[in-house]
Amino acid sequence: MASEGRKQPPWIPPKTQPDAQLPQLKIYNSLTRTNDEFVPVDPTGKMVTWYGCGPTVYEDAHLGHAKNYVSTDIIRRIMKDYFGFRVKFTKAAFSHYIEKNLPSLPSHTSPENFPEAAYKAYEAKSELSPLADAATTKQSQAVTVADLLLGAHIGTARSAAEALRAPGKLPEFLAKTDDILLPYLDALHGADIDSNNHEIYLELSQKFERRFLEDMNALNVLPPDQLTRVTEYVPQIVRFVEKIVANGFGYACPDGSVYFNIDSFEKAGHSYSRLEPWNKNDRVLQADGEGSLSKGKSMKRSENDFALWKASKPGEPAWPSPWGHGRPGWHIECSAMASDAIGKTIDIHSGGVDLRFPHHDNELAQSEAYWSTPDCHVQWTNYFIHIGQLRIRGLKMSKSLKNYTTIRTFLSHKDWSARSLRICFLLVPWQDGIEVTDELMKTTVGWEGKLNNFFLKSLDVEKHLSPKTARMQELGEDQQLLSALDKAKADVDKALCDSFNTSAAMRILSDLVTEFNSAEALSDQTVILLARWVTRIVTIFGLDPEGDLSKPDSIGWSGLDIPVSAKPYIYPASQLRDKVRTLACSGSVDHAAITKLADGITMVASTLVAESSKQYDQVLQQFRTDVKALAAHQAPAKDLLALCDQLRDVHLWNLGIYLEDRNNSQPALVRPLDKLLIEARAEQEAASTAKAKAKLEHQAREAERDRELRERAMVDPLLMFKTSEYLEWDENGIPTFDAAGNVVSKNKHKKLVREWEKQKKRHEEWQATQ
Incomplete structure (x- = not known):
């Protein structure tokens, strides 16, 4: 274990320390649970070896996988593109279901009586949805893994019961019943499958491996430099196990299984369970690591x-070995593949935080048992990086809990993108768990929208940059922003050296853009200088799938421009709108000039229109026609301005395009819609709706008040006090004796007189209106 305050990892001999100047990078290392200075094994200090645990590909990947692999990709990109290391990255039926997962249901439960039986057996639990929102689930504060598992099983069984009662089309039927029927069919016929026919098992894994790689590409995750597969490494794995046994750290059992001998390993001076020593004797985690071997009597x-x-077992995939037909253990796979691909010492090993024990602890033990000799104990991995989990309502996203969303489903929603998801992960330290909340999503949208606006303004400056402007020296008023840029560079470097602290780096970028937004009279040169540096950092973070770090003059990221098919029509429409607005605001509207402007775009509009451009051409033609019609009728300025607003707020908005009007006679900025604009408009419309509702409610209250006043004014003051509360009155109808025969007191009499006088005045006013 490492000691506190060391200058270099003690497991790297001094003679192998690189001569090159290394960055002052520290990495949070799960082996030491501290930030350790990073020193690669490579004597030149250039090459970094990295092994990352891949997925078990039997179903589509979900957002929990995305958190792991996107966060890993961010760190890898920073190592490669910011710190300049050469990274070698290596990557690897119905009643049956009820009986197994819903034991409280009667054994005779059928698809027809399932809903009633489930309600009787589980009552409120039958309504528990693992995807229910915490605010709408009464038991949300007390939901446990057991609750979610039960809810998942009930939901699966209910869905299958519905399908079995009314099968419908085959794809939909299979989608609703596969969790039920497949395990049942496996239990009936699994043992009959030829264990040596590996193609049966490979077909499924190859399908989902392909889909997993497609998902990673969609998330802009860099492909591995080397991809290893267990099925291609079985002979090497067998030899790996043989050497561990020969070294005295493994033993074979009569049933053909081979086990790692932890007792022998520790007696030889090694340490076991170094990543999570507190879980060394956790039987639940150990059983999870052993899978089917944990069930029944063990040898x-x-x-x-x-x-x-x-x-x-019969029906399971099998390969020949000195101990009989069998298959690799879960942990030995990574050890053998990583050792074959990289060697006896790996710089970085990564994976999800849930792999620390037993998977990575067992990997570490068996690999060191393989590589070490009595005279030299080898540390197989120097830095372990474990990515925090994505959590829903406090529980990790999991297929077994049915509380997951697949990557494909997420990316199919138009409101979110791979960039949004990556920004979300960048805003949180990679080693921390992340709870997806509305607040985090709002922060993500705000950050992305802020950078969108910054890049659009910068690109507009670059677009109108003249050679003369490009030769200008920095202006004095730019110095404050240039100093802020220098500070941001230093602060980002400090953050990334602090174990890739992207959450701090993201705040620094946001603060820099805020300072840019508040600055006035900046030179174009300063704006471009700032934009190019920000572009470089976000490209390093993988926020632009089209980003190219070999082009230092690039500004922004993809998605900032309108469709190519729209440009020949939308830009002329925007330019015509700018000029119409200018003339409409000039005080005296020149309608002849407006007509001439509209006629000036006839040639553009009359060209042959491609199918993909027709909707944009229609908007241009309609706007041009409406402008000419208003000009011909000598329409006032307000009508012309309203037409310009309609083009911006309705026609182009519906096409996903927005015209951002600016001050200082600048032309409108043509840009695609983004989530920030959409949300801002939604908030504005909600506020307008609320204001209109409040106005109507106020008007209704006022109308009710007026009605009551009118009805009150109709009462004759001579009769207003003629009630059972009094016994006698004077000639004006003012009470003199109460119902008990008591004389009305002087004070009360004064009050009654004042009320009578007010009513008399109201009544006379009312009579005057009749």
């Missing part, structure tokens, strides 16, 4: 020992 010598090689 291993100690409860803590784990499988290196598993004897295959």
Whole structure:
């Protein structure tokens, strides 16, 4: 274990320390649970070896996988593109279901009586949805993994019951019943499958491996330099296990399974469970690591020992080995593949935080058992990076809990994109868990929209940059922003050296853009200088799939421009609108000039229109026609301005395009809609709706008040006090004796007189209106 305050990892001999100047990079290392200075094994200090655990590909990847692999990709890009390391990255039926997962239901439960039986057996639990919003679920504060599992099983069974009662079309039927029927069919016929026919098993994994790689590409995750597959490494894995046994750290059992001997490993001076020593004797986690081997009676010598090689049961995939037909243990796969691809020492090993124990702890033990000799103990991995989990209502996203959203489903929603998701992960430290909340989503939208606006303004400056402006020296009033840029560069470097602290770096970028937005009279040169540096950082973070760091003059990221098919029509429409607005605001509207402007775009509008451009051409033609019609009728300025607003707020908005009007006689900025604009408009419309509703309610209250006043004014003052509360009155109808025969007191009499006088005045006013 590393000691506190060291200058370099003690497991790297001084003679192998690189001569090159290394960045002052520190990485949070799960082995030491501290930020350790990063020193690669490579003597030149240039090459970094990295092994990352890949997914188990049997279903489409979900957002929990995205958190792991996108965060890993961000760190990899920073290592490569910011710190300049050469990174070598290596990457690897119905009643049956009820009986297994819903034991409280009667054994005779059928699809027809399932809803009633489920309600009786589980009552409120039958309505528990694992995807329900915390605000709408009464038991949300007390939801446990067991609750979610039960809700998932009930939901699966209910869906299958509906399909079995009314099968419908085959694709929909299979989608609703596969979780039920497939395990059932496997239980009936799985043992009959030829264990040596590996193509049966490979077909499924190859399908989802392809889909996983497609998902990673859609998320702009860099492909691995080397991709390893267990099925291609079985002979190497067998030899790997043989050497561990030969070194005295493994033993074979009569059933054909081989186990790692933890006791022998520790007696030889090694340390086991270094990543999570507190979980060393956790039987639940150990059982999870052993899978099917944890069920039934085991032949291993100690409860803590784990499988290196598993004897295959009938129907399970099997390969030949010295111990009989079997298959690799879960942990040995990565050890053998990483050792073959990289060697006896790896700089960085990464994976999800849930892999620390037992998976990575077991990997570390068996790999060091393989590579070490009695005279030299080898540390197999120097830095372990574990990515925090994505959590929903406090629980990790999981297929078994049915509380997940697949990457494909997420990216199919028009409101979110791969960039949005990556920004979301960048805003949180990579080693921390992340809870997806409305607040985090709002922060993500705000950050992305802020950068969109900044890049659009910068691109507009670059677009109108003249050679003369380009030769201008920095102006004095720019110095404050240039100093802020220098500080931001230093602060980002400090943040990234602090274990890739992207959350701090994202705040620094946001603060810099805020300072830019508040600055006045900046030179074009300063704006472009600032925009190019920000572009470089966001490209390093992987926020632009089209980003190219070999082009230092680039500004912005993809998606900032309107469609190519729209440009020949939208830009002329915007230019005509700018000129019409200018003339309309000039005080005396020149209608002849407006007509001439509209006629000036006839040639553009009359060209042959491609199918993809027709909707944009229609907007241009209609706007041109409406402008000419208003000009011909000598329409006032307000009508012309209203038409210009309609083009911006209705016609172009519906096409996903926005015209951002600016001050100082600048032309409108033509830009695509983004989430920030859409949300701002939604908030504005909501506020307008609320204001209109409040106005109507106020008017209704006023009308009710007026009605009551009118009805009150109709009462004759002579009769207003003629009630059972009094016994006698004077000639004006003012009470003199109450109902008990008591004389009305002087004070009360004065009050009654004042009320009578007010009513008399109201009544006379009312009579005057009749």
